[in-house]
Amino acid sequence: MDGETATGTESWEDCMLAPVDRLRLERADSPTPGLVEGTEPGAGQRSAMFVQAQSFEDLTSEAEEEAQRSAAEENPEGPDEGEYKVQNHDFSSDSRTKEEDVSSEAWRSHKKHVFVLSEAGKPIYTRYGTEEALSSTMGVMMALVSFVEAEKNIIRSIHADGCKVVFLTKSPLVLVGVSRTSQSDKELLRELQYIYYQIVSLLTLTQLNHIFQNKQNYDLRRLLAGSEYLTDNLLHRLERDPGLLLSAVTCLPLASCSRDAVSSSLQAAKAKNLVFSILLAGDRLVTLIRKKDQFLHHIDLHLVLNLVGSSSSFREGEGWTPICLPKFNTSGFFHAHISYLEPASELCLILVSTDREDFFNMSDCKQRFLERLSKRCAYQSLKEALKCPTYPVSQVGIPDLRHFLYKSKSSGLYTSPEFPDVYRSGQEQERLMGLYQDLHSCLHHPTRPLRSFYRCGETENLLAWVTSGFELYLCFSPLASKASAVAAVNKLLKWIRKEEDRLFILSPLTY
Amino acid sequence: MTVFNQLLSNELPVQPMMPGSVSSSVTCCPFFPRVVLLQVMLLGDSAVGKTCVLVRFKDGAFLGGNFIATVGIDFRNKVVDVDNLKVKLQIWDTAGQERFRSVTHAYYRDAQALLLLYDITNKPSFDNIRAWLTEIHEYAQRDVVIMLLGNKSDMAAERVVKMEDGEKLAKEYGVPFMETSAKTGGNVELAFLAIAKELKHRATQQPNEPKFKIHDYIESQKQKSGCCSLG
Numbered sequence: 001m002d003g004e005t006a007t008g009t010e011s012w013e014d015c016m017l018a019p020v021d022r023l024r025l026e027r028a029d030s031p032t033p034g035l036v037e038g039t040e041p042g043a044g045q046r047s048a049m050f051v052q053a054q055s056f057e058d059l060t061s062e063a064e065e066e067a068q069r070s071a072a073e074e075n076p077e078g079p080d081e082g083e084y085k086v087q088n089h090d091f092s093s094d095s096r097t098k099e100e101d102v103s104s105e106a107w108r109s110h111k112k113h114v115f116v117l118s119e120a121g122k123p124i125y126t127r128y129g130t131e132e133a134l135s136s137t138m139g140v141m142m143a144l145v146s147f148v149e150a151e152k153n154i155i156r157s158i159h160a161d162g163c164k165v166v167f168l169t170k171s172p173l174v175l176v177g178v179s180r181t182s183q184s185d186k187e188l189l190r191e192l193q194y195i196y197y198q199i200v201s202l203l204t205l206t207q208l209n210h211i212f213q214n215k216q217n218y219d220l221r222r223l224l225a226g227s228e229y230l231t232d233n234l235l236h237r238l239e240r241d242p243g244l245l246l247s248a249v250t251c252l253p254l255a256s257c258s259r260d261a262v263s264s265s266l267q268a269a270k271a272k273n274l275v276f277s278i279l280l281a282g283d284r285l286v287t288l289i290r291k292k293d294q295f296l297h298h299i300d301l302h303l304v305l306n307l308v309g310s311s312s313s314f315r316e317g318e319g320w321t322p323i324c325l326p327k328f329n330t331s332g333f334f335h336a337h338i339s340y341l342e343p344a345s346e347l348c349l350i351l352v353s354t355d356r357e358d359f360f361n362m363s364d365c366k367q368r369f370l371e372r373l374s375k376r377c378a379y380q381s382l383k384e385a386l387k388c389p390t391y392p393v394s395q396v397g398i399p400d401l402r403h404f405l406y407k408s409k410s411s412g413l414y415t416s417p418e419f420p421d422v423y424r425s426g427q428e429q430e431r432l433m434g435l436y437q438d439l440h441s442c443l444h445h446p447t448r449p450l451r452s453f454y455r456c457g458e459t460e461n462l463l464a465w466v467t468s469g470f471e472l473y474l475c476f477s478p479l480a481s482k483a484s485a486v487a488a489v490n491k492l493l494k495w496i497r498k499e500e501d502r503l504f505i506l507s508p509l510t511y
Numbered sequence: 512m513t514v515f516n517q518l519l520s521n522e523l524p525v526q527p528m529m530p531g532s533v534s535s536s537v538t539c540c541p542f543f544p545r546v547v548l549l550q551v552m553l554l555g556d557s558a559v560g561k562t563c564v565l566v567r568f569k570d571g572a573f574l575g576g577n578f579i580a581t582v583g584i585d586f587r588n589k590v591v592d593v594d595n596l597k598v599k600l601q602i603w604d605t606a607g608q609e610r611f612r613s614v615t616h617a618y619y620r621d622a623q624a625l626l627l628l629y630d631i632t633n634k635p636s637f638d639n640i641r642a643w644l645t646e647i648h649e650y651a652q653r654d655v656v657i658m659l660l661g662n663k664s665d666m667a668a669e670r671v672v673k674m675e676d677g678e679k680l681a682k683e684y685g686v687p688f689m690e691t692s693a694k695t696g697g698n699v700e701l702a703f704l705a706i707a708k709e710l711k712h713r714a715t716q717q718p719n720e721p722k723f724k725i726h727d728y729i730e731s732q733k734q735k736s737g738c739c740s741l742g
Binding site: 202203222223224225226227229307311312313314316317318319320321322335336338356357359363 | 557562566569579580581582583584585586587604606607608609610611613614617618
């Protein structure tokens with residue numbers, strides 16, 4: 001067991017050509033699959049595709065550290081750095097009268113508002129309504145931030161009247177989330193962080209800083225014009241997409257030989273400045289090839305997915321757009337060649353280059369990829385696989401199991417069956433996602449994280465389990481017992497192990 | 512013999528021509544007639560209808576409904592017949608938003624023709640035309656063919672830019688002008704064809720052949736858009 005672990009770890013850290021078959025045999029023999037990181041079902045065998053990140057913590061800890069650091073800097077003698085929760089009930093009524101002037105009851109009853117403003121208090125983005133109408137409201141938000149800052153402290157959140165107001169200061173921007181959901185501050189902060197990265201990916205942090213250094217009261221909406229829908233869509237995804245919750249992406253189920261053929265065709269279509277080649281089927285990853293030693297962060301990939309999924313403008317021709325991948329580098333733009341393999345197809349190819357003038361090289365790469373793909377007949381099997389991009393939970397063969405999310409930590413990939421009939425409606429899906437989010441919050445509690453969690457509800461029973469190798473969230477019918485749920489875990493893990501070739505990308509390639 | 516004939520015998524896909532001439536190029540394919548490659552770029556403020564004009568020309572359809580902002584630049588091909596010669600137009604559709612300007616600049620110099628659009632129902636988009644022309648002179652090839660288009664000519668009720676103002680501006684800069692409508696298709700085909708003809712003539716002109724006059728050609732062909740409503 002020890003020896004096996006060592007092999008596994010060594011091979012995916014060193015990016016060597018590990019003897020894949022031997023490793024696969026050893027892994028299959030493991031009596032308790034998945035208890036050690038790197039050997040769980042779905043773990044990559046040669047090297048991970050993504051930056052190894054403590055996923056959720058990676059997103060939030062940074063903000064917390066920063067907050068604490070700046071609090072410490074600004075408040076060298078202050079003992080009460082860090083946590084500063086203002087319990088202020090006057091605020092809600094106060095701000096409400098202001099909002100009433102500009103907006104309706106419907107506006108206020110939205111479950112979650114997100115605002116972005118500059119440090120000068122200028123509105124940059126609001127999820128609902130127009131920024132102009134909310135300039136005074138945003139002024140109040142900035143006043144709150146400044147007021148607490150003047151006391152050499154940092155405002156984190158306000159809890160009032162069933163409403164949470166969460167602040168994220170990322171100079172030169174301030175992001176504010178106002179939520180009536182049961183999400184924790186940390187979850188809300190994570191979402192604001194995503195919005196922040198979305199804005200950085202459009203402009204780069206260097207440009208943002210430059211603009212506001214030169215002109216503090218610059219109206220950033222001028223530069224962000226026409227991109228609001230990206231932020232809107234990202235917020236929508238945050239409510240619906242398990243990938244954003246799990247800090248992982250999901251793959252198109254595809255026989256491993258077909259996937260390998262697609263991957264190697266894509267690998268062969270390389271160019272000097274090409275850093276990442278990504279083939280998507282809708283929101284699902286078909287394959288991802290990266291330059292050796294360069295890793296893509298899952299946040300960056302989600303920003304790419306959001307860009308591609310939100311814009312129908314890539315449907316017809318070949319798109320060429322600057323994109324900053326903030327987790328890779330906040331200071332510069334990559335240039336992405338984005339095109340669908342066929343106009344009506346779900347298959348979208350994204351070629352990320354470092355050179356602004358590389359359009360024709362990338363266009364040529366795409367042609368070479370297509371030629372190889374059709375030569376190897378892989379295109380046909382890929383098209384076949386597109387017809388069933390998902391699978392019913394009944395394939396697993398656990399009677400009371402309705403739905404699950406399984407994430408392999410070392411590969412950063414997750415798998416999940418289609419929603420069963422009970423959760424077909426958008427509203428029900430969002431409710432289930434809300435339940436998963438709750439479980440996720442409990443497992444990743446900042447001070448008291450849990451290993452496993454079982455919850456009985458009126459409409460479903462839920463079980464969550466996290467190990468060093470995987471995260472698992474299961475949803476059972478309300479009639480299932482705890483014992484059967486626990487027994488189901490092993491059966492499910494065995495099933496995923498059996499299907500991992502198809503559900504995950506086990507041998508990611510580099511150029 | 513002529514430049515064009517030299518090009519025809521050359522199989523390189525992209526072949527720069529002598530200085531000062533149009534750098535159009537010609538590829539030879541055994542199964543198809545000879546094809547001239549021309550690069551055309553659509554420019555103008557956000558939401559003036561660049562993508563709609565392109566889709567009307569390319570697919571003969573109108574993109575109604577919601578506004579879809581182009582991201583970065585978008586590249587499409589369309590082959591047209593000009594005087595029995597296949598001309599492959601490579602069309603760059605650009606995003607009007609300011610944050611994409613640097614990418615657009617990078618591809619200016621490859622373009623042999625620029626279609627510069629404004630929206631006749633949007634005064635600022637017309638006022639910005641001078642700024643666009645300044646930018647064009649800075650980044651584009653010296654002999655690039657420019658055409659000014661006042662789009663959305665079907666929306667007569669909302670018109671704020673008079674046709675004469677467009678004509679006046681075009682005259683000042685010596686560029687051909689017409690009003691187009693991506694919705695009805697009015698003059699859209701003509702705009703692209705006039706450009707293709709002009710460039711084809713430049714590339715293939717025989718010494719004793721009369722010069723192609725794009726202004727005259729347009730005047731003779733164009734539909735006086737919205738003539739019924741303009742009175």
